[in-house]
Amino acid sequence: MVSVIFPAAGQGKRMNAGINKVFLELADRPMLIRTLQKFSAVPEVGELIVVVGAEEVEPVTELLEKFSGLKPWKVTEGGSERQYSVWNGLKQVDSEADVVLVHDAARPLVTVKTIEAVIAAAREHGGAIAAVPEKNTIKVVSEQGVVKSTPARSTLWAVQTPQGFRKQILLEANIKAEADGFLGTDDASLVERLGRPVHVVMSEYSNIKVTTPEDLLIAEAFLRQEKGSMLDTVRLAAKFAKETMRGKLPHRQKEEK
Numbered sequence: 275m276v277s278v279i280f281p282a283a284g285q286g287k288r289m290n291a292g293i294n295k296v297f298l299e300l301a302d303r304p305m306l307i308r309t310l311q312k313f314s315a316v317p318e319v320g321e322l323i324v325v326v327g328a329e330e331v332e333p334v335t336e337l338l339e340k341f342s343g344l345k346p347w348k349v350t351e352g353g354s355e356r357q358y359s360v361w362n363g364l365k366q367v368d369s370e371a372d373v374v375l376v377h378d379a380a381r382p383l384v385t386v387k388t389i390e391a392v393i394a395a396a397r398e399h400g401g402a403i404a405a406v407p408e409k410n411t412i413k414v415v416s417e418q419g420v421v422k423s424t425p426a427r428s429t430l431w432a433v434q435t436p437q438g439f440r441k442q443i444l445l446e447a448n449i450k451a452e453a454d455g456f457l458g459t460d461d462a463s464l465v466e467r468l469g470r471p472v473h474v475v476m477s478e479y480s481n482i483k484v485t486t487p488e489d490l491l492i493a494e495a496f497l498r499q500e501k502g503s504m505l506d507t508v509r510l511a512a513k514f515a516k517e518t519m520r521g522k523l524p525h526r527q528k529e530e531k
């Protein structure tokens with residue numbers, strides 16, 4: 275059985291909405307609900323553990339009670355850092371769970387396909403994370419603002435959630451991080467410190483973390499897109515481009531999908 279921990283106890287400071295961003299309405303329902311509904315559509319998922327701020331436990335419990343069709347859920351209190359929130363959630367995981375996923379409540383656009391791929395890879399390898407190949411050139415920059423180096427882009431992946439692990443591995447990783455006073459920005463970094471392999475699973479670029487106001491607009495646009503297909507958008511844009519350029523553009527071979 276798979277348990278999923280949803281860290282949702284942040285402040286949403288960069289969103290600057292005056293409330294925790296995971297409660298913001300995204301195309302007719304709260305972002306948190308959208309996220310939970312995605313995981314509830316995955317047959318292997320057995321429980322949802324929602325980690326929120328101390329004062330949010332009661333209102334969130336009331337909110338979740340209004341939505342039928344969610345997998346069995348628990349609401350628990352988080353900590354001052356994401357890692358502590360995940361650790362609190364981990365202490366609530368059902369004894370029947372063999373795999374634990376961690377997924378940011380602020381990533382409502384994740385797909386069932388990615389969730390299932392992370393579960394399968396976590397079971398097989400012990401640890402797996404959703405990620406996409408980096409599209410930008412990344413620089414390592416000194417504190418003085420001077421470029422130190424340019425890592426080869428082919429080795430760089432932008433990491434997302436879900437991140438999934440065999441339960442024992444994630445427990446061990448969190449115990450060690452706590453003992454060493456290590457604070458990571460994702461769950462895999464704790465597991466990497468154990469010297470255990472973490473496999474990358476190809477995700478979608480649309481699986482954004484809603485962090486700043488413009489991300490809300492982007493998320494709304496992706497949600498509209500879920501009804502159509504990404505390829506239709508490209509086809510339409512190409513049709514208009516050809517009309518604008520009066521058919522004078524050279525033809526570029528399309529990749530077969």
Ligand SMILES: Nc1ccn([C@@H]2O[C@H](COP(=O)(O)OP(=O)(O)OP(=O)(O)O)[C@@H](O)[C@H]2O)c(=O)n1
Pocket residue numbers: 280281282283284285286287288289295296325352353354355356357359360378379380381483484485
């Ligand atoms: N102490 C914390 C901090 C973050 N999170 C959760 O971790 C996810 C990713 O964090 P981020 O996008 O940074 O959210 P916030 O911390 O809310 O944002 P900000 O840094 O702008 O305040 C979010 O779902 C957030 O609620 C958490 O559970 N506990």
Ligand SMILES: C[C@](O)(CO)[C@H](O)COP(=O)(O)O
Pocket residue numbers: 356378433434435459460461483
């Ligand atoms: C876990 C994560 O979503 C991977 O991209 C990310 O590291 C969370 O980072 P934040 O510091 O909480 O924004």
